[in-house]
Amino acid sequence: MEVLKEKVEEEEAAEREAEAEQAARKAAAEKEESILDRDDLIDLEQKLSEIEVHIPEVPSSIDTSALPESYKTNTAQEKQLLKVADNFAHQYSHLCPDREPLFLHPLNECDVPKFVSTTIRPTLMPYPELYNWDTCADFVSDFLTMVPLPSPIQLVRPEYLFSPTSVLKYQKGNCFDFSNLLCSMLIGSGYDAYCVSGYASQDICLMDLTREVCPLLRKPEEAASQKEKVVPKRYTIKPPKDLRSKFELAQKAKKEAEIAAQEEKKRKEEENKLLELDKPPPDPMHGLRIHAWVLVLCGKREVPESFFIDPFTAHSYGTTDEHFLGIESIWNHKNYWINMQDCWNGCKDLIFDLGDPVRWEFMLFGTDKPYLTMADQEEEEEAADEDDIEILDKEEDKNFDMPLSWVEQIYISAKDFESRCPQGRKVIQYKQCKLEKWAPYLNGNGLVTRLTIYENADCRKVVEVKEWYENREDFLEMRRVDKTTHLTTEYFKPGHFLALREHTYKTMAPETDRSMEFYYDTRVDGLEKRTETPNSMTEYYKDRADYLVYRHVDYGIRLKKFSLNSPDTNPRPMLKITERFDRNLSKLADDDVAERIFVVSDERIQLRYHCRDDYITTSKREFLKRNDVDNKGNKIIMTPDMCVTYEVEPREHTKKLLFQYEMMMNLKNEEKISKHQVWESELEVLEILKTREEEEDTHNLTVSIYDTTRNEKSKGQREALERQAQEEHMRQVEAELDYLAPFLVQLPPGEKLTRWQALRLKDECLNDFKQRLIDKANLIQTRFEKETQELQKKQQWYQENQVTMTLEDEESYLTYCSQAMFRIRILEQRLNRHKELAPQKYLALEEKLYKDPRLIEYLKVFV
């Protein structure tokens, strides 16, 4: 604080300057305002009304009854801390009277003042996803709903700052709540993070993203392609001489350059215009809007450079970003620092060396931040040591550590973590697009994200809709609908049984424009892509044993058939099949077919071979399939003119008719096979379309076997297990019924047993048990007697009425007799057994009583 005093004069001078500047600026603003026309005024009013709509949550709306004691009271240490803080604030306001009061000890949800540093509760989350700063920030921004500050430009008294646990519970908060929670999480995972209280631009303060490009649309920056400099080798041939006029060329180049420059200029102008449009309207409260955000300093967790995180949007900014206009103070769970640097140029010139007491005034002395390292430190080391000691002596009474946080440990349930947003749904408006997010399994069709892109900023006309899915049984990952071309593209993850990767279509009807891409390595035929138009089909293959890479089919117009007209029975006629092959290195180039065209309509087959390494022409062959009859009526099998050949290097055996004949026969066969394959492809397309439609209708979601809450089967199993365990537990409790309880109750509670009492207790217990055993025996006997009496009565009655009895009555009598006899016998057995066991039970109880922990010390002597 001494440093503070020393600093005062300079500071005041600076402050005065700043004041003057501010006054000038204000005047300018006023001037501007007076120039503002009606529209702007209305706009302003609208904006203001928007801002003022939100009334801050009154703490009474939060249920404080269930909160622990630490929330409602302050410990002695905390009270002392508050005193220190008050003192600190006092000095500060005295020294810097024109600066805003500090955000030091706002009230918590129980209306108890708490120091801000103790509200930070560093907690490491149990979810590995929340270990890094970006995911943490994403979670906080998704999980909480933003509530604007009661006043955008000044802190309203009394200030409130709720504990992170309450914020998490009610899932809403202002920028301080956001920063507080995020800071707690970041410090917990080891970052050197601080809450920052300061000033930011309107967009940031109001979480207005409409001028931001959606992160999903940002294109990854293309790595600048490095052009390899071709070093001319010693024997590289010289280019042929250029015989054109050099002067003309130069003139031409000049002209072209001029035109290009003009175009460039035009383009730039247009760009500038667009940029102008994008710029936000001037904010009358620019630089005054209060905001809180998070600062992460470099050093820990391999953070190479300090940066800000805006907790509302989870975006990170450099510390020199123009959105952040000033810093009042920063704090973490250990200390509180005031910024003593001038913020006339936003945060651009700030230096985040918290050990420098000139730039950052600390509140508690025991900071573990290293002091500023000075060049002449070594010389002054001794002096500094003495100083240190002095300071230590002086501040000994004031120097105490920050008390531990009063907040309970932050806890996020797995369910909350999964659903993320309040009610599992969140909508963000970006520049020219809208982003909607849902928790997984919230939508029946697995939809988790939808991005709607509009034509321009007024968001009326939809250009494109992108939808992301999760946990779909058909492995659908993303669907993109282009509203201008009406093309739908579906992207699939690997694993679908049809190996589909991408499917682009307008309608699901067969024989229309569509393109399907496949995971070719999982398909037996190596198909990579198949595109269709109404009269053609093209297929691309990869890694096939027969080196086929391409097949193109041209279809003709379907012949009309009146009987049946389904595509199965009346296929489109194939006009031409073109197949291309890769080079098969085990064959000679002259024997390796590169392209094969079956012109079905013309009965021609064209072959083009691969090109030899040092040649520029390729061998070709064309067969005409003519089944003519010569003038004698014999069938012509093969004539030389049926095969037109060009060979790069004429060879002996290929001239032979036999060779050509065999080749033609082979090709005829191949043609059949190719046709069949094309037909199969058509069938496959139909099948895929059918399957897709079915899947789209049912859209089942898959559940991981590790997901215990959703997996019905495992849930049932677990519940059964739990029930079993509970029953087991009940039984055990029953078994351990306390036999001494009824007697202990009679004794006065809370007093120690005397020996006499213990003895009596034992006797009473034993007596009671004896009585019980006797009672039980008596009970069995009475029942036995009753039963025998009844039987005798019945027998008497039977003997009396035996003569007049019907057969049925006799029957019933006999059954009764046998049953009664059975009962009597059982009772007799039970009685005997009881007699046998009773003494044993009695002895057992006695022994148990001797060993009972409550009585043992009194009874031991007598044993």
Add this chain to the structure above:
Amino acid sequence: MIRLYDTIEPNVIDEELLKLAVEEQGPQEEAGQVAKQEGINFKDVRSLQLDFQNILRIDNLWQFENLRKLQLDNNIIERIDGLDSLVNLVWLDLSFNNIETIEGLDNLINLEDLSLFSNRISKMDAMDTLVKLQVFSIGNNMIDNLLNVIYLRRFPELRSLNLAGNPVCENEDYKLFVTAYLGDLVYLDFRLIDAHTREAGFAKYQYSIYELKHRENQMQNKLEEEKANIAELEKHKAAYVEYLNGSYLFDNLYSDDTEAAKLAYLPGVPELLETYKTKFVSICQNIFDYGLIQQEKRTAEVDLFYECLGEALSDNRDLGLKTINEFEKKHVKMLHDIRNANELQVVDAKMSECAEEISHLFDILMTYEMQLVEQLEESINNFERNIIDMVGTFVENVQGLMAQCRDLENHHHEKLLEISINTLEKIVKSEFDEDLPDDVRALFSDKDTVVNAVGASHDIHLLKIDNREDELITNVSNWCSGIVDKVHTDEHNRNRKRVKEINQYIDHLQNELDNLDFGDLLD
């Protein structure tokens, strides 16, 4: 083997027989008709069957160069010969004949399946070159020595062996022995060898097999070592400095020099020799190292040249391919137009246009080729100059080093002479009291003899050094002129070939166009 048909005259393989067989076994039906029209060339025949022909001698099969499969079973062949030209043979069946020894198979290196079933063979050998052999049937023969099976270990691909019906099979250990010694065998006597037999066999002959394998490995290692040595020497030879590392040349100087050996008995000469040797060897080593470095430089230069040449050629080829591709697209369209045009005038106009296009294409392609030839010529000349320069400097430097050798020799000679004369003087004065062998002492009868002897030794040495130098220089010059010649002829051939190709292609296009003309007129 007892034959019923012994009385019938043995048959001779003549043209008639072969023609008949080829026709019978050739293509059938429609293809057969086509084949008949044309006649079948023996060269094209892939498989031939000559069974039950009572053939005594294999003969007249030299025309069947491309034969893959030959069946000569059930004849009365007594010797295997006349198969030397059938290099492509994969399958040879000589079963049911009267063959007594295996022979004449040395050229059939592609043979995979050989059947000698039911013959009179008593020993398996003379098949060393058949490394691809997979199936070998030699059942019903007279093989009686079990150890002969070990001979088959040299066929790494052998999977099926039939030995049934030989005397050797009566041996009770026969199966175990064969499975143990031929570990890769899968079928024996057309039966799958089960794991049990294999184990039993292995257990029984474990040690002898280990020994055998050990010996085989040693042989293999020795061979490889030799190969490595030879490769190293080849490398040195390519640098023209073979045997210059170490004392080889020095030893060579003294190998034929009887006088020097005698003179070595003189006092002080061994020491002199020793220093001479170290100096000489170090210079040789210098030459050797320098040679290797130069060789590397030369190869790098040649590689660089070929790389650039390859680039130029491939660029040119791409250009040509592109041009032709573009042309063909246009051409096909044009031909289509001509086919579909119905007015004669239009057809004529289009035809002439097409012909013009073709000649234009010819011009373009030829221009490219001429350009390339000019560019390459310059490049090649450049290369020639550089490589000759390089060889020149190499030769100069080597000559310098060799001169050092000669100086050393001269120096040594002088010293030796001095010692000799001193010794002579001593002997003459009878002051020399050391023992010398008689023939050495004989040298010192008078001054002339001594000087002659020393001089002869010196002359021999100088001659040898000169010879080595000459050898090196001629070799390197030969290489130089060889490579330059090769580059020139290659370029010449390439140019001829390309021009021929272009002409051929243009002719083909022209022909096509003309034929189209004919067809239309006929229609």
